[in-house]
Amino acid sequence: MTTEYEVIIGLEVHVQLATESKIFCDCSTEFGAEPNTHTCPVCLGLPGTLPVLNKKVVDYAIMAGLALNCEISEYSKFDRKNYFYPDLPKAYQISQYDLPLCQNGYIEIETGNGSKKIGITRIHMEEDAGKLVHEGSIDRSTGSLVDYNRTGVPLIEIVSEPDMRSPAEAREYLTQLKKILEYLGVSDCNMEEGSLRCDANVSIRPVGQEEFGTKTELKNMNSFKAVEKALEYEVERQKQVLARGEEVIQETRTWDDSLNKTISMRGKEEAHDYRYFPEPDLVPLEIDAEWVNEIRENLPELPLERKERFISDYGLPAYDAGVLTDSRDLADLFEECVQAYDDPKTVSNWIMGEFLRLVKEAGIEVAESKITGKLLAKMLRLMDDGTISSKIAKTVFEEMFKTGKDPETIVEEKGLKQISDEGKLEEIVDQIILANPNVVEDIKNGKDKAIGFLVGQVMKETRGKANPQLVNKLLREKIK
Amino acid sequence: MELYDLTIHELKDKLASREISVNELLDSFYKRIGGVEEKVKAYVTLTEKEARESAKELKAEFKGKLAGIPLAIKDNLSTEGIKTTCSSRILENYVPPYDATVVSRLKEAGAITLGKTNMDEFAMGSSTENSGFFPTRNPWDLERAPGGSSGGSAAAVAAGEAAGALGSDTGGSIRQPAAFCGVVGLKPTYGLVSRYGLVAFASSLDQIGPITKDVEDAAILLNVIAGHDPMDSTSVKMEIPDYTRFLKEDVQGMKIGLPREYFSMDFAAEVKESVLAGVQRLEEAGAKVEEVNLPSADYALAAYYIIAPAEASSNLARYDGVRYGYRSKKAHDVKEMFTNTRNEGFGDEVKRRIMLGTYALSSGYYDAFYLKAQKVRTMIKEDFDRLFYEYDLLISPTTPTTAFKIGEMTDPLEMYQADIFTVPVNIAGIPAISIPCGFDSNNLPIGLQIMGPHFGEGKIIQAAYTLEQILEIKDRRPELEVSV
Incomplete structure (x- = not known):
């Protein structure tokens, strides 16, 4: 007998906020500009520069928090997440670690068994990184270029509770989330342009078991459909691993859209130690009730x-x-x-x-x-x-x-105006009656439905412009 | 006295009365630099061409608060179009596209930059021996270190190679070299001066401040650089007083505390005597002096060597060879490029602190080190707050010894002890000044530190000015043989 499994899914969604300028400087956030034209000493992280928080970003993040039924923290702060990568000019990302802006929210989704609440653990603000551009194909590239236009574009990360029980629920959650954010106007949520990105955590456990199974993290899914497909694949893969008597390994896996499968990227031991610590260049964020209320009142x-x-x-x-x-x-x-x-x-x-x-x-x-x-x-x-x-x-x-x-x-x-001129239509109706004696005969013999055929002929003759009610009336009068 | 020996306020008067021209002044300084710089080596970059051009652009009215005054700038302050190296190989050829806020303020006030001064690499050190290029020498004794990290700025002012200078102070980097070089160094309250454009070492501790020949000059420079800057979220929005208003000989009724923990430490007897003698002069002038307790002081150095390296490990991570500065040629992939660039570009002390800081922030160690250090920090702040509730100012030596010999300090931990009296001030974010109070038997200057409450620069300046007037040693200059 095969074991029945329950699927546990949690999602981490990154959303670019549609503010005009970046989160810590005045540079434009516009998508698709010439590489490295929307940059300045601050977003390039030049020695000596300092971040200054864009208040609009906080407004938008609070809007999202309220719309997703979250509590807005009166006191929150920014932290540095340290790691080396060429697209990260300071070698740390300014993010929020232990005191995020919003917590304890939920989204209501529709499932086959009625509506269900999916918990939102937290929403925090952070800055986006730049983009690597490889010269030629990635496997044969001799060099990489970096475009820092996206560096410092504001993001919010929305982390869900592990409340979803199927890939379809995950997709429905994303659909509802996107809809809400679009309604708020805080993001254009365009997955192709990368303004909405989703990572998924998924595990399975035998039905009835309380503790969670080992989860894997899925990355690189570029559409809601891909999220659903990747989760379906991964659930199946985990089931097969367990069926073979093996254990699921905690790891990060990447979704390959062309191969339709997930591929192991890095294991738990290769996971980064981000060495988070409070960002000393920014003062803690204090948000009073007045600020939140003003946003609440103006929520669309x-x-x-x-x-x-x-x-x-x-x-x-x-x-x-x-x-x-x-x-x-x-x-x-x-x-x-x-x-x-x-x-x-x-x-x-x-x-x-x-x-x-x-x-x-x-x-x-x-x-x-x-x-x-x-x-x-x-x-x-x-x-x-x-x-x-x-x-x-x-x-x-x-x-x-x-x-x-x-x-x-x-x-x-x-010249699509309807012909409602009786005289004009009569001429055509007469022509059709003459041309279809057999049909007329059928109608007279009680095959009333056949009249539709004649109406159609008249419509055809007038290229659809005849008033159908009028044609019907005329035909009946004449055939009676 | 030559022009290069004069103070900023004296030069201001001469320029304003047309007794001298800006070009004559520049001639005097660059001639002096030509004569002694080979020995002192205070500068990393000299900017004579730019200085002469600035002189030309200066309006004849001399309305700016510093119109025509030639200054030296520490090489960790960003200067548009002029190399800013932090005395590091990794930034050897880095030319910033923007000016630090303090640099723009000096420019607006009409000051002229003579050049960028040497320092311990990324401001990490107390002797300027950690410069990636060459050590600077103490003008009072060329065998000795000028202190650090702002050793180039302090030596330049002491040697008459600049009328005044800007330095930065993270754990004593303005005050300690000022003490060693017999000049005045002021570390303002954290948040009083914008850090925008100061290449970060430890962001929560770094402050920019003046190094000058006397207290009046310090007040004049502070007037120009202090004040809110929208580019620095940690700079405070407040009304800035005119600090020259505090230049009066009056300590009548001022309550001054002497931290017992400081004076009971084992340090040079001549330094102790000289500082206590200075304190006595203030007492004679009407100040009320009492011994006080500062129990948390013992933990300050330990906390500092967690917090500062932790922040530095993050601040210095951006030097990866991708965008600017040095890039290793020996690399096959990105990871190797990062590693080799940093391995070849940074000096030993910088690497040591990056490793210390990385360790302190690592998962599993964060609570034991970083978090604990932050708790100590809170304790130290509270200790100072408690004292300043009762006392106007605190006085201590600036350094436990006078200038040591170059190459003498080989143990990093021993070197860290040089900042034992200065570090608590940065941890608490309060202001402090170092002024010369005497000389030891080797004719080396001794520094006295006056600490005040947050934004208490005015009181500090007043007490420092009073003592300076009483001591009458401010015109003493090192004797330097001039090469022709």
Whole structure:
């Protein structure tokens, strides 16, 4: 009989904060600039320079802490984490060790068995390191270059409790976390640009056993999907190790996305001794209730609150409210449209249906689309007043999505206006009746469904512009 | 007296009254440097070209507080476009792109930099023998050390190679060389002077301060360099008084304590006698002197040699050969480059302290060493606070001996003892001054240390000035043979 195992997962997430300047100097945090152009003596760690804390970083970190239900420490401090690496100009990272800014929070996630709270142990602030650029391929490179633009970009590290019980829960945690941070506007959470990075700790234990198994730490996962896949692989690997009668070794493993497996990086004995000690160049951080309250009062609406409001204010089904509030941009689009067009369910249908389909097809972010709430509202009104049919509306919408043009202009330019002129339609209806005597016969014999075919023919003839209700009415009158 | 022998305030008067020009003054100093520097070796870099240019740019009005005054700068203070080596091979060719805050303040005040002075490598040492380049010699006896780590600055001032200088003091590095060289050295309260641009040795202890020919000059320089700097989070926001207001002969009713623990130590009898004689003169002038207890003083040196190396091990980690300074050519990969660069670039004392500090911070040892040392630090602070609640100032010798011979001190631990009276002041973050109070039988200067409460520089200056006026030894200069 095989042993049943329980999976234990904890995540460490690094998030770049979207402040304009770096955490300890005035340099810009902009991504993608020419190498080493966003640097100064301070972030390059030149001899004699000193850090000065950017208050905005603390504001953003407190916002994250409050949104993740944390306690904000009245007294916290910075510490030095010492290690040698070419991308770390001072050979230490200014971080927070034993007195982090935020502690004891949680995130609520949805699982197959209802909602569940995942504990947040702590959130602390620190500075990012630079980036190594290898000349040529990494195995044959003759030299390495360092870009220090990223050095000193503010980070928060969010450490979860080992509360997740499956790779899917880990992914859901990340999804919810990202959503909350995006809603706050404290980070753009772009995993590809490295503004959100995730390491995972995973272990397994026989069901019913209280103490944890030996954990491994996983690194180098560049998407939520990769996190889930790496965890699935690692859980399976650990099970096999135990099945062979061996023991799981405490180690750091790196995820290889092309090989779809984790590879051992370094063992416990090779782990760094970071020699943390209080950063003497910065004074301890004292945060009074007034500071926290001011931030609390100005906190934007969070995803869960907004979902509840969408259900109560707009009468949307929970499912719709959930999808729409999945991203702040999508929810904003919805609300902008509803302000100009007072039929929430119709707006929701269009956004969840056509809009998200097009976004997915184009492989873009919601924010990158050219559709605005006002444009959609205008298009919906064109449908209501009979200017366009629902079928044509889809064509118009696609064009709006591509070009961002006004729907009226599109209808005008493409000649998509619905034909509701009875005289004009009668001519076409007559033609179709003449051309399809067998079908007409079938209808007369009671095969009522066949009328749909004739409507379709008329629509085809008018390239979709005929008013379908009117065509239907005319056909019935004439065939009777 | 030659121009190079004069004090800053005397030179200020001569410049202001147009009795002399800045160029004449520079001529005098560079001629003196040309005559004695070969023997003293106070400077690592001379900046005559830049000095002459600064002189040209100076406005004729001499409005700046230090307009036209030629000064020497310790080579651990960052100077834009001028090599800043910390007397280390690892920074031998490092040219910073920015000025330390104190350097910009001196420039704004119109001061002229004559050059950068020699020091113990990264300010680690008490003799300037640890310089990665060459030792500096004591102008009073060229066989002897000038003290350290600001030995170059103190020797330059004593030898008339600069009107005044800036040094830095982590455990006595301004006061001890000032005592050995017979000049005045002031270590301000931690946080009074911005550390921005001071190449860090031990960040929680380092302070920049003046080394001058007399107390008045120290007050004048302190006026220029003190004050809040937004670039240094540990610099305090407070109203800075005009320190020259305290230049008055008056100690009437001042309460002065003599720490028993200090005077009961085993140290040079001539030093003890001379310091106690100085104290007596103050008593005669109206000060109330009493013996006091400073029980934690015994632990100060031990705590210092944990805290300072711990911080240094981290501060000096950045010299890895990646971005600036020395890089070893004998390396096949990054790790080897780090190791060889640091092995070849640092001197023995620096390596010793990096290892000490690394050990003290290592997991498993942190609590026993670093944390314990921090607790001692708190005790020492509390001891001083308690004393300054009752006493205005404390007085002790600056050093247990007068200048020792170069090469004489071979045991590092023995060398560490040279800072026994100065270290507690840094640990507590309080200000202290060293002024000459006499000479021993070898005609070597003896230093007397006056300590005050946090931001008590004014009182310290007042007492020091009073004693200086009474003693009338401030015009004594070392006799140096001038080479032609």
